[in-house]
């Protein structure tokens with residue numbers, strides 16, 4: 088290296104925990120090459136199926152159990168069912184490594200993870216995911232935000248099976264008109280819709296918290312896209328934004344979600360970072 092050569096850093100070793108709609112797309116992108124990163128392992132429930140897919144990669148990596156990920160990676164990206172968040176994040180946070188997570192809703196019931204990050208010096212990074220506008224919400228939160236309200240509309244297949252519907256005896260399978268199925272706080276939504284409303288929790292954590300962030304959820308038989316509209320009233324600005332997400336092969340998950348994770352990783356490693 089001569090005096091003008093840039094310092095060359097070793098790529099960060101990444102483990103992808105979960106190999107579904109988000110994890111498989113992310114792992115494939117890392118395998119194709121994402122500057123600053125090296126995929127070293129993935130995890131899935133069905134290890135054989137994931138193994139067959141990983142075998143087609145340029146650099147096939149092992150499919151490991153969740154507890155085997157930490158020793159082989161500097162960073163883990165959680166892309167698994169929400170209940171697995173502590174099992175995935177804790178081993179990394181305990182040794183001051185970083186965790187990128189998409190099951191943001193699970194953070195509310197596992198807030199010890201944030202304390203663990205603070206205690207050991209690691210970081211938890213929540214990408215914007217399937218949402219829009221967290222940059223503006225974060226900026227507004229540096230001033231005073233009076234209110235944040237989100238209205239989510241989803242096709243029926245993006246909502247069926249949610250615990251809230253079962254607990255309240257709400258049947259949406261045969262609806263012919265849009266039906267409002269929930270009106271409450273982001274904290275309540277995280278409990279009632281753990282696989283559907285991570286975005287509401289991410290929004291609340293960027294802004295005024297899960298007890299003041301208000302949310303309506305509509306089941307709409309006429310729409311194809313998972314649609315989120317945010318309305319923010321602050322002393323710095325008033326803004327409203329809508330995103331209409333194309334569902335991925337998992338109808339509950341927008342196709343933009345893995346792309347948001349990839350953009351987050353790219354930004355973390357970039358010499359130039361755009362946006363808040």
Ligand SMILES: NC(=O)C1=CN([C@@H]2O[C@H](COP(=O)(O)OP(=O)(O)OC[C@H]3O[C@@H](n4cnc5c(N)ncnc54)[C@H](OP(=O)(O)O)[C@@H]3O)[C@@H](O)[C@H]2O)C=CC1
Pocket residue numbers: 104105106107108109110130131132133134136137153166167168169171188189190191215216217218281282283285286289337339340341344
């Ligand atoms: N923040 C955001 O904007 C968004 C967040 N999400 C959230 O992201 C998470 C992942 O979503 P998505 O990719 O669509 O989900 P999928 O159901 O498509 O994938 C989940 C993956 O987790 C794997 N898995 C399940 N159990 C285990 C286990 N014990 N060990 C290892 N892997 C396991 C599954 O394995 P197998 O393939 O073998 O079944 C599967 O590969 C969910 O919590 C979802 O709610 C989703 C959309 C937006």
Ligand SMILES: O=C([O-])CC(=O)C(=O)O
Pocket residue numbers: 217282283284285286287313314332339340341342344
């Ligand atoms: O927030 C989620 O978990 C998923 C979601 O609404 C979307 O993909 O639009």
